[in-house]
Amino acid sequence: MLQVTGIGAAALLTLSACGSSDSGSGASDADSSGASSGKKLSGTVNVFAAASLKESFTKLGKQFEKEHPGTKVTFNFGGSDSLAAGITGGAPADVFAAASPKTMKTVTDAGDADGKPSTFVRNQLEIATLPGNPNKVSSLKDLTKPGQKVVLCAKEVPCGAAAQTALSASKLKLTPVSYEQDVKSALTKVELKEADAAVVYKTDVHAAGDKVEGVEFPESKDAINDYPIAPLKKAPNAAAGKAFIELVKSSDGQKALTEAGFLKP
């Protein structure tokens, strides 16, 4: 129910945003309202999305192509920061899905988003340990025990910032062996058994299958990352882009995303 009103609100916001900036975007506005009322879509949809969305968005892309014959969804998965830099630099994208509000803000501040971004999923941290959890890690505090080789994401990237928030919320001091440059490299160090544990996203633990074991910890509730999505102003295929966002926020889309370990917004 909440989602439906969310979409409605987003659509209204989009409309009003277009209304206030009346030059140029009028045409795409008309297209988008046409799209939601079932007008035929065609062409390529360019989606720039955070790397953590790879599996679920690829699945949704296939579904979109099936629902709208004649369309093709192409993805550019990468770090949210570099994707945002690409968009503000003029990359031809229709949709941007970021792993943090901060990276989305880069795009909205540059005036490149068409309307207000909306949160479509959230991601929670989890501890990834070696298979079978040989060191019996059951809480964030267990990671602070001496002798444990723990890797964290660097504070500069979203997963690292979230880990710091969780640690300071629980007043724990954790000295890792390394601050990794992104969430995947932190996870890889555990997969290779070079580290005993890493603090990563639930979705990453899920994607790693049985190569790591996930341990949930209550402090992760204090550091949940919102994932915002927005249509873009200079979109070459605005109507199809908006339709793709509708699919992501639909119950089908949400199902695919929660299956990958994401939380509902």
Next chain:
Amino acid sequence: MAANDTVEGGARRRRGRVPPLPLLVPALVGLAFLVVPLIALLVRAPWAQLPEQLTSPEVWQALQLSLVCATLATLVSLVLGVPLAWLLARTEFPGRGLVRALVTLPLVLPPVVGGVALLTALGRNGVVGQYLVSWFGITLPFTTTGVVIAEAFVAMPFLVISVEGTLRAADPRYEEAATTLGASRFTAFRRVTLPLIAPGIAAGAVLAWARALGEFGATITFAGNFPGRTQTMPLAVYLAMQSDPAAAISLSLVLLAVSITVLAGLRDRWMTAS
């Protein structure tokens, strides 16, 4: 006197001659291509905040670690690389071509691949590394030693190539003369060959040092990133770029300045060697 005149006259003629356009234009474009990005760094540098950013303890820590690790990696490269170059240049053995190809492989390999290879070999769970742990209790990933190893892995081929080239250019008859006069082969190497190829070794060492200083991919993959222990300047630059591009530019300037200083300081040796 007369000889001097001819030399100067020759130099004047060379200077006066106009280079052909099909060479001059790409040459200048090439120069611009290499220099403009560096000038852009200077243009965009946040000069006002520079003193504050550069005096932060993290920057000094990273710079210090970079200089120490690059120097140690160069020493490792010298100790292991000069004998290796000698072996390649002065001895015959089956499969020498293959060995040379293997030695130069890290030159063309993406450094990240080098890091992955090091991790699978020397990691805690690696092919060799698991015995280092169980027999000696040594783990290399996430340590400063790991940084030196990663840098040496990437930088040593530069030294080997440079020294091997110099050895091939040096006349082997001096060595042979020394051995016929009763010196052992090692003594001949130490007393005759080594002084003969010293400029080549110096050039190779500078090249290896500079490469080690800029090493990023293998280091972050094999040694990780921890301030004061494994975070070298290139890693600090990369992470700063994620959140504070201005800081990344400042850090890049430091690295640029250090590199230029060293290359300029050793220019004479560099020139005579090449």
